[in-house]
Each structure stands twice: as structure tokens, then as C-alpha cells.
Amino acid sequence: DVKVTQSSRYLVKRTGEKVFLECVQDMDHENMFWYRQDPGLGLRLIYFSYDVKMKEKGDIPEGYSVSREKKERFSLILESASTNQTSMYLCASSFYRLAYEQYFGPGTRLTVT
Amino acid sequence: AQKVTQAQTEISVVEKEDVTLDCVYETRDTTYYLFWYKQPPSGELVFLIRRNSFDEQNEISGRYSWNFQKSTSSFNFTITASQVVDSAVYFCALSEADNYGQNFVFGPGTRLSVLP
Numbered sequence: 390d391v392k393v394t395q396s397s398r399y400l401v402k403r404t405g406e407k408v409f410l411e412c413v414q415d416m417d418h419e420n421m422f423w424y425r426q427d428p429g430l431g432l433r434l435i436y437f438s439y440d441v442k443m444k445e446k447g448d449i450p451e452g453y454s455v456s457r458e459k460k461e462r463f464s465l466i467l468e469s470a471s472t473n474q475t476s477m478y479l480c481a482s483s484f485y486r487l488a489y490e491q492y493f494g495p496g497t498r499l500t501v502t
Numbered sequence: 503a504q505k506v507t508q509a510q511t512e513i514s515v516v517e518k519e520d521v522t523l524d525c526v527y528e529t530r531d532t533t534y535y536l537f538w539y540k541q542p543p544s545g546e547l548v549f550l551i552r553r554n555s556f557d558e559q560n561e562i563s564g565r566y567s568w569n570f571q572k573s574t575s576s577f578n579f580t581i582t583a584s585q586v587v588d589s590a591v592y593f594c595a596l597s598e599a600d601n602y603g604q605n606f607v608f609g610p611g612t613r614l615s616v617l618p
Contacts, residue, residue: 422606431610432593477545490537491606493547 392416393494395480401500408467410497412480418492419485421463423447423455425476426496432479438463439485470501504529506596506609514615515584523579523612525594531555536570536577537595541611547593553577584616 396411414421422437424447434447436455444455452474456464463482467474477498481491505528515521527536538550551561553570561568565582581588594609 429610432608434606479547481547490549490552492549493539496545498545 393480393482393492395478395494395497397497398495399498399500401502402467402470403502404471406467406470406501408470408499408501410465410467410478410480410499412463412465412482412494413461414463414482414492415461416482416492417460418482419460420483420491421457422481422483422491423453423463423465424479424481425449426479427476435465470499472501475499475501504531504534504596504598504607506594506607508592508594508609508612510612511610512613512615514617516617517586518583520580520582521584521614521616523581523592523594523614525577525579525609527575527577527594527596529596529598531598533598535597537597538568538577538579539593539595539608541591541593542587543590550579581614584614586616586618589614589616 393414402408420439423435424432426432433449435449435453436444436447438444438457441457441460454466477496479496480494483489483491507526509524534555536553539547540550541547551568558570558572567580569578591611591613593611597606
């Protein structure tokens with residue numbers, strides 16, 4: 390079975406802090422994704438990566454950056470956390486073609502106070 | 503641009519009732535893929551099914567069935583004899599072939615509540 394793990398299920402940070410969300414997949418998938426999920430807004434793509442050290446902006450990249458130094462790991466970075474970044478963050482991975490389904494991690498519920 | 507619509511925001515049914523979740527999509531591509539995901543209260547999205555645009559055959563998996571109709575651009579999901587464990591948010595998604603990243607589009611989701 391595909392397994393996507395995220396470093397934390399719940400995280401509380403203060404405004405202005407630098408926040409790292411880590412995601413690891415064990416299926417040798419080329420693609421990895423970061424989404425945020427908010428009530429009434431569905432899933433919105435923040436960034437994705439189709440290869441090591443490659444990244445592409447999604448729909449809402451402002452305030453975020455990403456890092457992919459190894460194929461299995463994709464990190465989301467909030468350079469200076471703000472209260473409007475309080476959300477559920479979901480990581481996903483898939484084979485290189487988008488014809489393939491994405492597999493999701495359990496999510497990280499981030500609260501910025 | 504591609505788009506996925508799930509007009510039903512919330513549905514409530516009583517256990518053992520059948521329920522159909524609607525999904526309507528828009529795309530200009532002739533080759534595309536459709537997906538359904540389940541998100542239970544625990545939060546993790548679970549992949550349920552993938553269909554490609556060339557295969558309109560309906561699919562059944564246990565109590566789940568999917569009806570794909572290109573003529574109406576719909577990919578509806580039916581749960582037969584619903585159970586409380588089916589309570590979740592269900593997402594329909596669309597991917598155009600041979601695209602990378604941004605062209606995997608999710609619908610807004612339908613929250614299904616199955617009451618005992």
C-alpha cells in the first residue's frame with residue numbers, strides 16, 4: 390500500500406514564526422503536492438513538484454515556499470506564519486503522469502495564534 | 503479551463519437507504535480521467551476509483567457503483583444500502599491527460615451523513 394506520512398497531525402504556532410511541514414512518501418512517486426483545505430473553499434493547490442529540486446506554483450503560493458531535496462520528501466515552509474494560514478494542510482503524491490490518482494497523507498491541522 | 507461541480511453540498515440519509523452523489527465536469531480534452539475520493543472525519547482522503555474518458559462502462563465495487571456518461575459530462579457515485587461508516591465528505595476530481603500539476607481539479611465536495 391502507498392503510504393504518505395506527514396510530520397504532525399496538529400501544530401500550533403505563533404504569528405511570525407517559521408513553520409516547516411514535512412511529507413514523506415514510500416512509493417517512489419515522482420509527483421508530490423501540497424494543498425490546503427478550508428471550509429467552503431475545498432482543496433486548493435499551493436505547490437507541486439514533479440522531480441527532485443523541481444517545483445511549480447499552484448493556485449495559492451503566496452506566503453509559502455517548498456523544498457524537495459530527495460524524491461521521497463516534500464517540505465512546505467511558511468516563512469512567517471500569519472493567522473490567515475490557519476488551515477488543514479494535505480500532502481499527496483502520485484506517479485509522474487496526472488492520469489494517475491493522488492494518494493494523500495493524514496493532514497496537518499495548523500493553528501497560527 | 504476544466505471544472506468539477508458537485509451541486510449537492512450536504513446530503514442526509516437514513517441507514518440502508520441508497521444515495522447518489524452527483525458530479526458534473528467540464529473539459530475541452532478528449533482524453534481525461536475522473537476520480538472519486540472519500541474523506542472520513544479522520545481527515546485523510548482515500549482514493550476510491552479512477553476512470554478514463556474512453557471507458558464508459560459502469561463499475562460496481564461492493565455497495566459502491568459509478569455511472570459515467572460522457573453525453574451529460576457526469577460521473578455519479580451511488581452507495582447502496584448506506585451505512586453509518588459511509589458518513590464522510592466525497593470529492594470528485596478531474597485530470598486532463600498528460601498534464602503536470604495544476605490540472606488535477608477537485609470538486610467542492612459533498613458531505614454525506616448517514617443516520618442510524
